[in-house]
Amino acid sequence: MGFFSRLFEGMKKTKKSFGEKLKYIFTGNDIDEDFYEELEFVLVSSDIGVETTEYIIDELRERAKKNKVKKTEDCKHLLKEILVDILSQNKPEKLGSPCVIMVLGVNGVGKTTTIGKLAKKFTDEGKKVVLAAADTFRAAASDQLEVWANRAKVKVVTNEHGVDPAAVVYDSIQAAKARNADVLLIDTAGRLHNKAVLMEELKKISRVVNKEYPEAEYHKMVIVDGATGQNAISQVELFNEAVELTDVSITKLDGTSKGGFLISLAKDFDLAIRYVGVGETADDLLDFDPKEFVDAIL
Amino acid sequence: MGMFSGLGEKLNHIFSKLAHRGKLTELEIKQAMREVRVALLEADVNFVVAKDFINKVSEKAVGEDILKSLTPGQQVIKIVKDELVALMGSTNQKLEVAPSPPTVIMLCGLQGAGKTTMCGKLGFLLKKQGKKPMLVACDIYRPAAINQLKVVAGNANVDFYEKGTQSPVKTALEAIELAKRKGLDTVIIDTAGRLQINAELMQELEEIKKAVKPTEILLTVDAMTGQEAVNVAKEFDDKLNITGVILTKLDGDTRGGAALSIKAVTGKPIKFSGIGEKLGDLEPFHPDRMASRILGMGDVLTLIEKAQESVNEEQMKKLEENIRKNTFTFDDFLVQFEQLSKIGSLSDILAMLPGTMGKFKPEDIDESRVKVYKAIIQSMTPKERANPDLIKASQRKRIAKGSGTSIQEVNQLIKQFEQVKLMMKNQNNPRMKKLMGRRFF
Numbered sequence: 260m261g262f263f264s265r266l267f268e269g270m271k272k273t274k275k276s277f278g279e280k281l282k283y284i285f286t287g288n289d290i291d292e293d294f295y296e297e298l299e300f301v302l303v304s305s306d307i308g309v310e311t312t313e314y315i316i317d318e319l320r321e322r323a324k325k326n327k328v329k330k331t332e333d334c335k336h337l338l339k340e341i342l343v344d345i346l347s348q349n350k351p352e353k354l355g356s357p358c359v360i361m362v363l364g365v366n367g368v369g370k371t372t373t374i375g376k377l378a379k380k381f382t383d384e385g386k387k388v389v390l391a392a393a394d395t396f397r398a399a400a401s402d403q404l405e406v407w408a409n410r411a412k413v414k415v416v417t418n419e420h421g422v423d424p425a426a427v428v429y430d431s432i433q434a435a436k437a438r439n440a441d442v443l444l445i446d447t448a449g450r451l452h453n454k455a456v457l458m459e460e461l462k463k464i465s466r467v468v469n470k471e472y473p474e475a476e477y478h479k480m481v482i483v484d485g486a487t488g489q490n491a492i493s494q495v496e497l498f499n500e501a502v503e504l505t506d507v508s509i510t511k512l513d514g515t516s517k518g519g520f521l522i523s524l525a526k527d528f529d530l531a532i533r534y535v536g537v538g539e540t541a542d543d544l545l546d547f548d549p550k551e552f553v554d555a556i557l
Numbered sequence: 558m559g560m561f562s563g564l565g566e567k568l569n570h571i572f573s574k575l576a577h578r579g580k581l582t583e584l585e586i587k588q589a590m591r592e593v594r595v596a597l598l599e600a601d602v603n604f605v606v607a608k609d610f611i612n613k614v615s616e617k618a619v620g621e622d623i624l625k626s627l628t629p630g631q632q633v634i635k636i637v638k639d640e641l642v643a644l645m646g647s648t649n650q651k652l653e654v655a656p657s658p659p660t661v662i663m664l665c666g667l668q669g670a671g672k673t674t675m676c677g678k679l680g681f682l683l684k685k686q687g688k689k690p691m692l693v694a695c696d697i698y699r700p701a702a703i704n705q706l707k708v709v710a711g712n713a714n715v716d717f718y719e720k721g722t723q724s725p726v727k728t729a730l731e732a733i734e735l736a737k738r739k740g741l742d743t744v745i746i747d748t749a750g751r752l753q754i755n756a757e758l759m760q761e762l763e764e765i766k767k768a769v770k771p772t773e774i775l776l777t778v779d780a781m782t783g784q785e786a787v788n789v790a791k792e793f794d795d796k797l798n799i800t801g802v803i804l805t806k807l808d809g810d811t812r813g814g815a816a817l818s819i820k821a822v823t824g825k826p827i828k829f830s831g832i833g834e835k836l837g838d839l840e841p842f843h844p845d846r847m848a849s850r851i852l853g854m855g856d857v858l859t860l861i862e863k864a865q866e867s868v869n870e871e872q873m874k875k876l877e878e879n880i881r882k883n884t885f886t887f888d889d890f891l892v893q894f895e896q897l898s899k900i901g902s903l904s905d906i907l908a909m910l911p912g913t914m915g916k917f918k919p920e921d922i923d924e925s926r927v928k929v930y931k932a933i934i935q936s937m938t939p940k941e942r943a944n945p946d947l948i949k950a951s952q953r954k955r956i957a958k959g960s961g962t963s964i965q966e967v968n969q970l971i972k973q974f975e976q977v978k979l980m981m982k983n984q985n986n987p988r989m990k991k992l993m994g995r996r997f998f
């Protein structure tokens with residue numbers, strides 16, 4: 260099943276799907292203020308945020324004028340174009356080898372699950388994968404990662420509960436080197452971005468990676484729950500401040516949320532948007548595609 | 558960013574040209590409500606909910622007298638805030654108890670919302686209240702979910718029951734039987750996270766409900782949730798007729814508009830807030846704080862009220878005078894500490910502060926540190942307190958010794974003092990100064 264159909268499967272089941280809503284907006288009528296108001300509703304309702312919505316609508320007004328578009332139905336492709344343009348600014352590049360991906364984010368967004376899915380994906384691609392269970396805080400966190408590691412049949416480096424996560428990362432780098440691994444995936448504990456002490460811990464992990472594994476391409480990928488609202492921006496901002504993020508991925512888009520904050524993120528941060536989580540099994544991971552994402556919103 | 562940052566600032570701006578005292582006019586309200594609407598949307602209040610709310614409040618506000626103590630901008634905020642509190646508040650926050658034990662509490666919600674953690678917190682709370690709770694593992698899908706709950710139950714030192722991946726209905730029923738036999742009074746059922754559109758899994762919850770007839774069905778929602786919170790809450794409520802809501806992860810910096818959305822669509826009481834990952838990080842839900850938080854302004858009004866109740870006017874006048882003359886001293890600093898401790902616990906106050914000031918977290922300034930600072934200041938000579946420039950290296954050493962602290966701590970205090978002084982100097986808004994004089998962190 261493709262990205263688009265997966266996303267829509269969820270949306271179909273909600274009573275007032277955007278598809279319906281939009282059919283009613285993009286009619287053969289003339290563009291008027293009511294149209295823009297309806298559009299504001301659609302965009303804000305997909306968590307795009309007030310500011311970015313205003314930006315998009317202003318841009319649309321301009322392009323509509325320039326292209327002499329009069330009917331609302333002809334606006335649709337202009338609007339899509341605007342959104343796709345924003346989302347295409349930072350295309351992710353192919354991962355190098357060896358590479359390290361430190362996965363971070365707030366609590367419960369799907370970090371461990373995404374790592375489990377990636378372990379399978381990379382293994383299927385013929386890569387050698389090592390996992391680092393650097394969430395030494397949450398109850399049974401390493402057990403959870405071990406289940407995923409077993410499913411993908413990859414090596415996982417764990418340590419006792421409560422141990423310094425940087426120590427686990429150190430060990431996992433040695434293991435990755437010894438095995439000639441292509442990818443080392445580091446699972447970190449969920450943490451709220453406004454907690455200074457926990458952000459220090461991430462910096463420390465980063466220092467270990469930089470020092471012990473300089474030859475590896477180092478990615479710092481933040482995971483954002485697709486159901487998040489405007490707090491997504493604050494999350495990315497503060498994580499970025501702490502460790503200079505390189506990538507972002509979004510999860511749980513199999514639900515009814517649209518993840519519209521991604522548009523603000525693409526607009527305001529220099530991050531590659533890499534993966535989309537669409538379920539809880541190993542195969543429920545897709546490469547991000549701007550056009551398909553926009554199709555699911557509009 | 559100042560005291561009336563964000564919404565407050567905008568409203569003050571709108572009303573700045575209106576020096577009048579009297580009733581709010583329709584036009585003023587319309588302008589103000591435009592800003593309120595943006596504030597609500599930025600806080601993730603659902604679009605439709607925000608619209609309804611604005612309409613309702615506008616009607617209320619027309620013709621209202623502007624209180625003597627407030628500006629028109631503050632008056633609007635007060636009306637909006639009071640209405641938010643009224644909407645989100647509820648007297649029904651206690652956990653219901655079944656007429657004959659055990660009371661059964663079932664948690665449900667989306668994936669990763671914080672259900673398992675919350676089961677532990679509730680168990681811990683009940684145990685502290687002298688009850689005998691048992692946690693039951695009915696999440697048979699997520700890897701290591703059962704083990705997670707087991708660890709949590711162990712930490713909370715409460716009973717735990719699991720039956721692997723057998724049907725959750727069966728496990729729940731067995732657990733209740735066992736609880737009866739063991740004389741336990743509360744059974745807390747942890748369920749798997751699920752999307753509200755997943756018919757099969759929603760059906761599973763309905764079956765558990767039918768079998769065990771829970772006293773409480775609590776929908777657990779991540780406070781960072783966006784616009785879809787309404788559909789999630791509505792669907793869970795339609796299927797299960799939930800009895801209440803728990804908001805988690807309120808220790809973050811989310812504005813938490815989902816709280817209003819959920820209350821608006823379900824009408825069910827919000828019973829608890831999760832404010833951290835540890836077992837004790839659980840609070841009753843505070844509608845008042847939530848309202849200010851949604852409006853993006855900290856709990857300013859409560860704070861003003863609290864401060865006014867507890868502050869010694871005489872001292873405050875002198876303090877304001879000193880701030881104005883820029884002769885803020887360690888004595889003033891100490892007065893502030895004392896005022897702070899009268900107003901309430903420091904972490905409470907920090908949580909209420911908007912803007913930059915609210916960014917100081919309890920981790921940075923906890924109450925034990927306040928005690929340390931007090932000791933340090935009291936070890937300074939009156940001259941040093943009045944003229945901090947006198948405190949050089951040798952004085953610092955003496956002060957550290959005298960107060961039983963370290964030089965680092967003395968340095969830290971002096972640094973903080975300088976920062977506060979600078980902050981005050983930079984505030985040219987007299988109102989701001991006045992408020993800052995009352996709490997500078």
Ligand SMILES: Nc1nc2c(ncn2[C@@H]2O[C@H](COP(=O)(O)OP(=O)(O)O)[C@@H](O)[C@H]2O)c(=O)[nH]1
Pocket residue numbers: 364365366367368369370371372373449510511512513514535536537538539543668669699750752
């Ligand atoms: N529906 C759905 N659930 C997901 C997705 N990704 C993760 N989850 C679920 O979200 C919950 C939290 O995931 P986890 O990986 O433990 O989050 P972490 O705390 O960030 O490591 C689990 O119940 C996962 O099964 C997704 O893309 N879709």
Ligand SMILES: Nc1nc2c(ncn2[C@@H]2O[C@H](COP(=O)(O)OP(=O)(O)O)[C@@H](O)[C@H]2O)c(=O)[nH]1
Pocket residue numbers: 366367397449451666667668669670671672673674675750805806807808809830831832833834838
């Ligand atoms: N900061 C914070 N984290 C929380 C809170 N409640 C739960 N968590 C974290 O959120 C993540 C998901 O929690 P969990 O209980 O596994 O969610 P579940 O999937 O709904 O059972 C874990 O990392 C928890 O430690 C809270 O109130 N504050």
Ligand SMILES: [Mg+2]
Pocket residue numbers: 370371372394400446447448449
């Ligand atoms: Mg995890």
Ligand SMILES: [Mg+2]
Pocket residue numbers: 672673674696702747748749750
């Ligand atoms: Mg759970």
